[in-house]
Amino acid sequence: MRRAAKVAIGVGVAVVVGGAAAVAWGPGLYADWANRAAAEAPALExxxxxxxxxxxxxxxxxxxxxxxxxxxxxxxVLRGEDVTVTGRTEEVTGSVTIADGTLTDAEVVVDIESVRTDEPPRDAYFRGTVMEVGTYPTATFVLTEPAPLEPGQTAVELTGDLTIRDVTREVTVDAEVATTDDGAHVVGSVPLTFADYGVEAPALAFVRVDGEGSIEFSLRLEREG
Structure with missing residues (x-):
């Protein structure tokens, strides 16, 4: 998960590449196209x-x-136009332990090199300059406090350590959980301040990336074995 945070930065900086498209198409058209390309926020099925x-x-x-x-x-903000950028990967591993109706242990690992947006040049910048995936190939979330599952509810608050590029910070995740025909489904997001992980949001002549973003996840869970 942590890598996802850096991904956000890479996305922004590499918009320098997207800036060429903005010039060619016009910032309004480019913003419309980019916003349509952004993925929907994860939601329970x-x-x-x-x-x-x-x-x-x-x-x-x-x-x-x-x-x-x-x-x-x-x-x-690209030449005065608001743009939302999302990156995604399905290379996610991990496990969750539940005991007496309480989530007691959890670890989720994300392969950062496989995160992709709609722009390959942006992704290349993210993997190399921002995330240095050759040295820091994964991002990890580890639960540090038990999280009770309330009967009849979907909301659950998860507290744990998020590690991005060897920097670990405690975060609180607002998540939702539901049972499904073949297991369970957990979705949520983690707000991030990039400076907390040693990342400076790009601010160039024609593009400015917010200093905050979010990591999003959708986890399909099945019983071990």
Missing amino acids: ATGAPVPEETAGLDGVWVVADGSFAGYRVHE
């Missing part, structure tokens, strides 16, 4: 159900399954 009254049925170890993704969302 419509058929998901809240935490059951008998939470004991959820106890055990759950692993991140196919269909999961993580990434980032950042706001830019």
Whole structure:
């Protein structure tokens, strides 16, 4: 997850490349195209159900399954036009442990090199200059406080350590959880201040990236084994 934060920065800086497109198309047209390309925020699937009254049925170890993704969302101002940029990867691994209806352990690892946006040059800048994926190939979130699952609810607050490029910060994640026909689904976002991870948001002649963004995730969970 942490890498996702840096991704946000890379996205912004590499808009320098996108600036050429903005000049060619006109900033308004480019902003419209970029905003349409931005992914929707993660949401629980419509058929998901809240935490059951008998939470004991959820106890055990759950692993991140196919269909999961993580990434980032950042706001830019490009030649006076507001632009939202998102990056995504499905290269996400990890596990969650539930005991007595409480989420007691969790670790999620994201492969940063595989995060992609709609602009390959932006991605190359992010992987090389910003994230240095050859040295820091992954980002990690580790739960540090138990998180009770409330029967009949979907909301859950997760407190843990987010590590991006070897910098670890405690974060609070506003998440939602639901049971599904084949397991469980967890979605959420983590607000980020880039300077906290040693990243300076780009501010150039024609593009300015906000100093804050967010990491987003959608995790499909299935029972281990």
